[in-house]
Amino acid sequence: MKIVVLGGDGYCGWATALYLSAKGHNVAILDNYIRRQWDHELSAQTLTPIQPLSDRLRTWCRLTGKTIDMFIGDVTDYDFLVSSLKSFEPEAIVHFAEQRSAPYSMIDRKHAVFTQVNNVVGTLNVLFAMREALPDCHLVKLGTMGEYGTPNIDIEEGYITIEHNGRKDILPFPKQPGSFYHLSKVHDSHNMMFTCKIWGLRATDLNQGVVYGTMTDEVAMDEALINRFDYDDVFGTVLNRFCVQAAIGQPLTVYGKGGQTRGFLDIRDTVRCIEIAVSNPAAPGEFRVFNQFTEQFSVYDLAMMVYRVGTAEGMKIEVQHLPNPRVEKEEHYYNAKNTLLRDLGLEPHCLSESLLDSLMHFAIRYKDRVDRSQIMPTVTWK
Amino acid sequence: MKIVVLGGDGYCGWATALYLSAKGHNVAILDNYIRRQWDHELSAQTLTPIQPLSDRLRTWCRLTGKTIDMFIGDVTDYDFLVSSLKSFEPEAIVHFAEQRSAPYSMIDRKHAVFTQVNNVVGTLNVLFAMREALPDCHLVKLGTMGEYGTPNIDIEEGYITIEHNGRKDILPFPKQPGSFYHLSKVHDSHNMMFTCKIWGLRATDLNQGVVYGTMTDEVAMDEALINRFDYDDVFGTVLNRFCVQAAIGQPLTVYGKGGQTRGFLDIRDTVRCIEIAVSNPAAPGEFRVFNQFTEQFSVYDLAMMVYRVGTAEGMKIEVQHLPNPRVEKEEHYYNAKNTLLRDLGLEPHCLSESLLDSLMHFAIRYKDRVDRSQIMPTVTWK
Numbered sequence: 001m002k003i004v005v006l007g008g009d010g011y012c013g014w015a016t017a018l019y020l021s022a023k024g025h026n027v028a029i030l031d032n033y034i035r036r037q038w039d040h041e042l043s044a045q046t047l048t049p050i051q052p053l054s055d056r057l058r059t060w061c062r063l064t065g066k067t068i069d070m071f072i073g074d075v076t077d078y079d080f081l082v083s084s085l086k087s088f089e090p091e092a093i094v095h096f097a098e099q100r101s102a103p104y105s106m107i108d109r110k111h112a113v114f115t116q117v118n119n120v121v122g123t124l125n126v127l128f129a130m131r132e133a134l135p136d137c138h139l140v141k142l143g144t145m146g147e148y149g150t151p152n153i154d155i156e157e158g159y160i161t162i163e164h165n166g167r168k169d170i171l172p173f174p175k176q177p178g179s180f181y182h183l184s185k186v187h188d189s190h191n192m193m194f195t196c197k198i199w200g201l202r203a204t205d206l207n208q209g210v211v212y213g214t215m216t217d218e219v220a221m222d223e224a225l226i227n228r229f230d231y232d233d234v235f236g237t238v239l240n241r242f243c244v245q246a247a248i249g250q251p252l253t254v255y256g257k258g259g260q261t262r263g264f265l266d267i268r269d270t271v272r273c274i275e276i277a278v279s280n281p282a283a284p285g286e287f288r289v290f291n292q293f294t295e296q297f298s299v300y301d302l303a304m305m306v307y308r309v310g311t312a313e314g315m316k317i318e319v320q321h322l323p324n325p326r327v328e329k330e331e332h333y334y335n336a337k338n339t340l341l342r343d344l345g346l347e348p349h350c351l352s353e354s355l356l357d358s359l360m361h362f363a364i365r366y367k368d369r370v371d372r373s374q375i376m377p378t379v380t381w382k
Numbered sequence: 383m384k385i386v387v388l389g390g391d392g393y394c395g396w397a398t399a400l401y402l403s404a405k406g407h408n409v410a411i412l413d414n415y416i417r418r419q420w421d422h423e424l425s426a427q428t429l430t431p432i433q434p435l436s437d438r439l440r441t442w443c444r445l446t447g448k449t450i451d452m453f454i455g456d457v458t459d460y461d462f463l464v465s466s467l468k469s470f471e472p473e474a475i476v477h478f479a480e481q482r483s484a485p486y487s488m489i490d491r492k493h494a495v496f497t498q499v500n501n502v503v504g505t506l507n508v509l510f511a512m513r514e515a516l517p518d519c520h521l522v523k524l525g526t527m528g529e530y531g532t533p534n535i536d537i538e539e540g541y542i543t544i545e546h547n548g549r550k551d552i553l554p555f556p557k558q559p560g561s562f563y564h565l566s567k568v569h570d571s572h573n574m575m576f577t578c579k580i581w582g583l584r585a586t587d588l589n590q591g592v593v594y595g596t597m598t599d600e601v602a603m604d605e606a607l608i609n610r611f612d613y614d615d616v617f618g619t620v621l622n623r624f625c626v627q628a629a630i631g632q633p634l635t636v637y638g639k640g641g642q643t644r645g646f647l648d649i650r651d652t653v654r655c656i657e658i659a660v661s662n663p664a665a666p667g668e669f670r671v672f673n674q675f676t677e678q679f680s681v682y683d684l685a686m687m688v689y690r691v692g693t694a695e696g697m698k699i700e701v702q703h704l705p706n707p708r709v710e711k712e713e714h715y716y717n718a719k720n721t722l723l724r725d726l727g728l729e730p731h732c733l734s735e736s737l738l739d740s741l742m743h744f745a746i747r748y749k750d751r752v753d754r755s756q757i758m759p760t761v762t763w764k
Contacts, residue, residue, distance in 0.1 A: 169534035
């Protein structure tokens, strides 16, 4: 299948592009390198020494004989986007090309406005380009479990049946996002639902949990293919950060009580979920929502897992509670459904089995590259 | 009370600014005249001969002795917005300053993107300006009943109690907006809810129905104070259009079957609802939602009311069904709650009593200004 990965130079995008290419799909990457630009803006770096995209793709071709096309530009530039899509003619568009950090969106007004305009306009452009040039193409769009917030009821996959005053309807699940970034994904979801309805587009919204790990079979083939591993306070995710802290002997920093519970998944499951969504397209006019995570943990659960694994390896690990820089519940009910992707064939990796190999050993291997000044939270929600 | 009306040169904004000034409030208008610019873009004109804002305000001062300050600029220009607000120091901000036409947002990609960026960034700027300069100010923001769409259950005022799998929560009412414009209001609502939660701002979201009429006590005082009356296919609302069609002997154009049911209100109730919201501010941190309409009608109901009133006046009226340019249900359940504003003192005007005086006689009086080429729908949703 011909598949374009928007944002294919980023963390999930790069792993996905290689995985789909390895599976025999004809893959193109569309990216504007802005993720690398944000590293410069924040004076931060991925733990891992990633290579320029052109070098990555040359290595991939040398090792596998497979070529991946590059389209360098911005999805908010409609003329560039639509001409790229017309030239490649994808059957599926995998859309990772958004600003994806909650803290980045909370830095100040300009970053909030940038995040919402960038993400909303980019996705609107993708939808209009599909209508103009590729009306039968399937959009696989990355949303986030954070769209739902932490309601006091079970979280369903996108829709909920509501009975009210003796009547019943299936309605979009209510959204309570917790940052300007998460809000941008809610805006996207509403825009996509509407265009599926009025134009008959096909779309799958993948409400993804927090991704951890960096190893996939493909990026493991050569050092030049190595993926990002973000541990800084703005783009780093919690489990990556804990492993880096363990590796350098810094206390694991739990925000507040640590009772914040979320859905998590291994990046090897991210790429498999994308393949499943692409291989089982939504019907024309269908706006389909999958919850894309495999296990639920609280932040404190994660700290304890890292503590146990690290201690067993002979490391000396402390856990430190910091005042929470975010505004969020630290003790709450959380039970989110995630059966749709499993029903289509997902076989999850478990964190308990991946923690050492895919995370801790990686953090230890590159610990000399850690910038200790990048770890403590600097962005607050208040 | 010191109140700034953002978008105070527009249809609802102008009537509101005068009404609040007449009630003794210290009122300022902030506007960038873009509504007049859209008339030029579309080669359309209001039925009524409106005067420049400075002339309007001079007349108002001459008649009443009351001055209304003017701040001319764009809410998407943060520096202008925050400096204006710091200078005036309002206790309440009434925010009408958005692109408010569904068909305008559906013209093409550029108009869709403009509508969402303009509305979302303008409201984000208002929220950030409140945090920076006026943390105790009360935001009264115009939303739309169109945020809810047409669910098969009763529509509550902003929130709904959901029982699910034996648990219960009060959650935001699910949204199913029907145009890029209506979507922009949903985006705004989510952004406002979030900032009330994290920054403790006070906000009231007024989900307004379709407004009809142009006469209020204040604009009736002098021809120079006359308000807009839009009947064109892009900015005109359905009842205004029907009255103009009756006045010029053109068939009333019902889109599709005409079973589309919506909430409606007289502009005299709009201004009163704003006063009620301003006088009863939301608590710090509260994101309050009122459904602001007084009666429900289907489009066909309205055509029949105009038919009966016009026929009784000796007019010859036909009703014509056009293919629906929108994608919407033409037969559906619709029962929306609207008790919160009544509980605070709203005494609604009934359409059956206003139709002749506030609408039909007005359309007849200015019928020589009607541009017949502006009435038939030109923008389609497909």
